[in-house]
Amino acid sequence: MLVLRPVEPTDLPQLQQLARDSLVGVTSLPDDSERLREKIASSCASFDSEAKAQGPENYFFVLEDLDSQKLVGCSEILATAGFNEPFYSLRNRHFTSASRELNIEHGVPALSLCHDLSGHTLLRGFHIDAGLVRTPFSELLSRARLLFIAAHSGGFADAVITEIVGYSDENGHSPFWDALGKHFFDLPYVEAERLCGLQSRTFLAELMPQYPIYVPMLPQAAQDCIGAVHPDGQEAFDILEREGFETNSYIDLFDAGPTLYARTANIRSIAKGQTATVDQQATIDARGRYLLSNDGLHGFRAIVAELDYQPGQPLALTPALCAALHVTDGSTIRLTSL
Structure with a gap:
């Protein structure tokens, strides 16, 4: 893993x-x-x-x-x-120069x-x-x-x-x-x-x-x-x-x-990411691949896993996934689809 x-x-x-x-x-x-x-x-x-x-x-x-x-x-x-x-x-932007007498306006890209x-x-x-x-x-x-x-x-x-x-x-x-x-x-x-x-x-x-x-x-x-x-x-x-x-x-x-x-x-x-509560289970009926992480700072961990995620419901994770993420039952997990 x-x-x-x-x-x-x-x-x-x-x-x-x-x-x-x-x-x-x-x-x-x-x-x-x-x-x-x-x-x-x-x-x-x-x-x-x-x-x-x-x-x-x-x-x-x-x-x-x-x-x-x-x-x-x-x-x-x-x-x-x-x-x-x-x-x-x-910065790459156009520099515009113009001549009223000649009725000419010209833009040249310039790097600043x-x-x-x-x-x-x-x-x-x-x-x-x-x-x-x-x-x-x-x-x-x-x-x-x-x-x-x-x-x-x-x-x-x-x-x-x-x-x-x-x-x-x-x-x-x-x-x-x-x-x-x-x-x-x-x-x-x-x-x-x-x-x-x-x-x-x-x-x-x-x-x-x-x-x-x-x-x-x-x-x-x-x-x-x-x-x-x-x-x-x-x-x-x-x-x-x-x-x-x-x-x-x-x-x-x-x-x-x-x-x-x-x-x-x-x-x-960030805008479409979800949070869920961990529900540790021995097996998962995986239905999709997700990127998930804990919300730790020094203990931050993130993995890719096959999950069965239902919005608003606890998220089933195997003991191996929990160990990799340093989470337990009831922990908050953050996830987004791949």
């Missing part, structure tokens, strides 16, 4: 292996033991804080195979993007450095083993974070965002970075992303051009990257799009990947 749970200090060796296997551009998952150790400690402190209001907390989750005790994925929630430093991105998205809750750090891609466990790894937000809504913003990794080729070259960022830093794309993971994007962002960059002046290959999704990032995009997230006018600073946005109250797993 696969269970999503909060990260623990003993997870460091396996977490570093996940970082090695993760997609270039997932800067929140650096392949560096000291940085990962700091991230784990920060996450443990966040789970222990019992925050009642939105703050700097980051909640890091791992997907564990209980039989083998192997970690097969991870994902994260940052309660407030830009809480400790600006959260930089590029901004930190408009600071203050939103940020989903990040999504990675799952290749053998589990496009299975219900990918849904568990991504969407269980939304059930956690629903259970502890006071600690999160009214809007949620996520940055999807943009296009780079099999050799790690990003046409967008080569056309823009590389002119300001003599670094390849992979190295720039690595430095962001080890430190922050702020020191790089502050050296980026402060004036609008007119999109038609970029090479066509770079223009084609704007809002494009890396093939290995498509599943993360698709899952959240089904949740009601939409692209907007913001893109990633380095690879031009799209930013997804949703009002928290409108997210499917």
Whole structure:
């Protein structure tokens, strides 16, 4: 059985292996033991804080195979993007110029450095083993974070965002970075992303051009990257799009990947999620597949299970499912259909 749970200090060796296997551009998952150790400690402190209001907390989750005790994925929630430093991105909007004498008005798309998205809750750090891609466990790894937000809504913003990794080729070259960022830093794309993971994007962002960059002046290959999704990032995009997230006018600073946005109250797993009381039974006449979680904080657990759920009725769970979720008879459970 696969269970999503909060990260623990003993997870460091396996977490570093996940970082090695993760997609270039997932800067929140650096392949560096000291940085990962700091991230784990920060996450443990966040789970222990019992925050009642939105703050700097980051909640890091791992997907564990209980039989083998192997970690097969991870994902994260940052309660407030830009809480400790600006959260930089590029705003892609039309710049309109006009001439009354010539009766001409012309709009040109332009990219502007901004930190408009600071203050939103940020989903990040999504990675799952290749053998589990496009299975219900990918849904568990991504969407269980939304059930956690629903259970502890006071600690999160009214809007949620996520940055999807943009296009780079099999050799790690990003046409967008080569056309823009590389002119300001003599670094390849992979190295720039690595430095962001080890430190922050702020020191790089502050050296980026402060004036609008007119999109038609970029090479066509770079223009084609704007809002494009890396093939290995498509599943993360698709899952959240089904949740009601939409692209907007913001893109990633380095690879031009799209930013997804949703009002928290409108997210499917939050708006249509259900709660039920646990009724422990030896067997279940399963009729549908669901994602379910407890409402714990440090003890948060989430799984995928075949259930017989009837709205307004107690939810039958086997002893094995109860043990995986750390619940007993009468506990409150949160669930949403797959």
